[in-house]
Each structure stands twice: as structure tokens, then as C-alpha cells.
Amino acid sequence: MTSINGKRIAVIKVGGDMLEDPSDRIGLADNIRDLLDAGWYCVVLHGGGPQLNRLQAVHGLTPTKVDGRRVTNQDDLTVVKQALCGEVNVDLVRSLIGNGIAAFGCHGASGKLIEARKRPPMDFGAQGIVDLGEVGDVVSINVAAIECLLSAGFVPVIASLGVSDQGQVFNINADTTVTAIAKALQADLLILSTKVGGVFADIAQPSSRFKHIDAELAEQLIRDGVITDGMIPKLRESFSLLNQGVGVIAIVNASDKGGFLDVATGKGLAGTRLIQN
């Protein structure tokens, strides 16, 4: 863990589903303000899966996913840029500014914040080897640029795109980019905010929330079909960070009042905290 200007750093991933409902956006702003008021620096990274699915439908494109990861051809990439930068980023920034937060909207290609290269075809087990198309792997994060924005009093709000040295833009899962940012900044806290608000033995039963989960249990639950879809890459990406300098990692619903400070202080009242085996 590290600090900038003596302040602790929280990196917050906002899933697209957290942005659909105005009350969730207010809850998110309140939670971020709690951290800022408590002296934290906050960096926000967002996806936009649902907005992207909608815009793909408008353009007559059908979303294709393998284990929760979107296959992205050139037409899809155009829509990814429009949905993430043109819609979600602007709406998130205006909502934070409207709630008194100095949000600075940008995307992973801005100042090469997120440098990336094409992801090679991946082995998806029973589903075989799949080329995900215009999907990138993170090469590096421009930490100096993020530090500049933080020192200037901004909350960077970054759309999950990457860019190569040759200027090629890539779609990258927001859970992947956020872990790379948290690692590069050696963040004290990584919050994965999502509407579902945690990992559950049965999503329909709020009381079945896991307060803690370790990687072994997560893999067992994936094998058993209890953990599916986007929760699979979210957990796998995050567990790899626990022994790489990031302090606390938690999945929380951003509209849970006090939820971000709760996980920051380890009370366990909100969300699911990821722990070592």
C-alpha cells in the first residue's frame, strides 16, 4: 500500500447496472463523499455492460459472451466507445458533479491512462479456444497522470477502454482495468460496486450473503454453478491482487448507505470481502 500526499487511496469500480437508477447514483455519490470527507483520495473506473447491450440492440448487433466476457468485433467496438464514453461517462460525471464531487471524466485512452495490447485467443475449457476480437490486456497504467488529477483535487472517472502505442483502441472488462489500476496505485482499498451487492449462495435470498469469501471457496462455487456470469471474472481478477499490495477488496452495492466506509473500516455489515485462503 502507498499514499499520495499522505492520503490513502480508494479505487472504486462502478458497474453499469449501478447507474441505471437515479437513486443508486445518489447513493454512489454519498458513499464517495463519505470517503473524501474521511480524507481518502478516490479514483473511479466504470463499465457499462447494460448500456452497451442496449446500444448494440439499437444497432441490430447481438451481444456474444463467453464466461461473462464479451466478444468484440469492429462494429461492437464502435458501440463500446459510444456507450462507455458518450453515455455512461458523461452521465456518471454529471451525477457526481450534481452531488458536489469534483469529478473529472476521461477514458483509458486519455493520456494513455490505460495502455493495452490485443488479448491473444483464450482457452475456455469445454468451449474451446476463443478469439475475443478487439479485447485488450492491460500493459501499464499512467500512474503519474492519475496522481496529477488527484493532487489537483479531482476524482478521476475513467471509462474502461485501453489504447496501444500504435493508437489501437480496445474494449477491456471494467473488472480487469480496475484491478490493474488498484495494483499500479497500490491502493489501500478496492471497492467493486455492483447492484447485486455481494456474493450470495442464492441470489434470491439476501440472508445468504457471504461476508467473506476466499479463492478456494469461490472456485468451488463456480464449479457448482452457484457463481456465474460476470461474477466469475470479477472474482478471479480480484483474488490475484490480494497478495500484490492492495489492502482491502470488497464487493458492495453503492447505494448501501455507509457501505464504502463500512468496508474501509472492516465492520462487515455491507457486501462481501475477499480474503486470503
Ligand SMILES: Nc1ncnc2c1ncn2[C@@H]1O[C@H](COP(=O)(O)OP(=O)(O)O)[C@@H](O)[C@H]1O
Ligand atoms: N453467486 C452470485 N452472487 C452474486 N452475484 C452473482 C452470483 N452468480 C452470478 N452473479 C451475477 O453476477 C453479476 C455481477 O457481475 P457483473 O454483471 O459483471 O456486474 P457489474 O457489471 O455490475 O460489475 C450479478 O448481476 C449477478 O447476476
Ligand SMILES: CC(=O)N[C@@H](CCC(=O)OP(=O)(O)O)C(=O)O
Ligand atoms: C471485454 C469486456 O467484457 N468489456 C466489457 C466492458 C464494460 C464492462 O465491463 O461493464 P460492466 O462493468 O458494467 O460489466 C463489456 O464489453 O461488457
